[in-house]
Amino acid sequence: MWFVEKLQSLRGMVDLLPQQMGVWQQLEATARCHFQRAAVAEIRTPILEATELFARGIGEATDVVGKEMYTFLDRGERSCTLRPEGTASVVRAAIQHGLLNQGPQRLWYGGPMFRYERPQAGRQRQFHQIGLEFLGFADARSDVEAIAIAWDLLADLGVQELALELNSLGSADDRALYRQQLVAWLEQRRDQLDPDSQDRLARNPLRILDSKNPTTQALLQDAPTLAAALAPESRERFERVQEGLTALEIPFQLNPRLVRGLDYYSHTAFEITSSQLGAQATVCGGGRYNSLVEQLGGAPTPAIGWALGVERLVMLLAQVGESQATAPDIYVVSRGGLAEGQALVLARQLRRSGRAVELDLSGSAFGKQLKRADRSGARWAVVIGEDEALLGQVIVKNLQEQTEQPMAAAELLSQFA
């Protein structure tokens, strides 16, 4: 006996099966609609980019670049990376095509991202994001508008128990000052830190604030805060963001520990979480990144954006209710050489007039085909046997009312047009 080993998808790489697609399509359609209403235009960038883009854009010291990227040499020995996030690519494209010379840009994107993480619920190696980037906007109102678009989209999708957490990371100067204060304070308590945080002390000390280690979290209760290190202008800016959200009646909680994973953030940082998600609670994360465009070779351009995790959002929506798979309008049943040929033509004509048609290709007995017609959820079955085919006729069955009626094929087409 000869065995062929069954192939499996790679760990953390997930198939989306037909039954799941209803929720995905509804979600994508709603997002598209919200972006359109807010004058946000779509952009699509390649999944594969030069590794340097992410090394420069996201920062070598982050988990994403340091540990999670899918990087390889292509056949021309160039180092390539499957994009782990969308912002760096969008900014690269905007610079490369001179979009920023045409004024500020409101952009959105959607698609798969790749991170070599430990797979678990809500955490995959290929996952999907939908994201928004406002490039060339400095005013605090743009932060409010960007957050409001995310909030309203999630609310419109019916996601419950949402919480918006907000922080300000201040300017680069504010952060440099705070970094010194924090490192000085933590150096004296180095032995009380978990190994991961000790490691971060030199490389990326701000990330220690968002450590999941309980002992480290307890220690940080008394650490100097970023809020206290903000310059008056930064503080005032942050207040204007909060006032804007309050005016839009979007509730938020200040979270001084919210620093987010990527290096390029400044001023506003935020996350939208849902208590229904368990450990991987963040559905949407974002913030302001005023230095990224310049860091990638463009003119200094203030910007703000966010990305939401589609799989996590789908988990929340699936709890709201499974949507129904798409049923055809008409199920076409045929048997015999002449009839089968005509059925193929007829199905195509019906589709051209806008009908959703499923054509039974089995050639099995009429009874079996009609059973499948019932199961398909179609309202109508169109039946063609050899007798009908010879006369240019069909039998139309109303599957709900269990009635049937013979009809000329031409008449069928005019009735269903």
Ligand code: ATP
């Ligand atoms: P986390 O702290 O959960 O790792 P993150 O800060 O790395 O999130 P971002 O880079 O801000 O995440 O990405 C935005 C959103 O994308 C997250 O809030 C989450 O919903 C989703 N996301 C990130 N990584 C994954 C993953 N590996 N699998 C599924 N969704 C993810």
Ligand code: MG
């Ligand atoms: Mg992560």
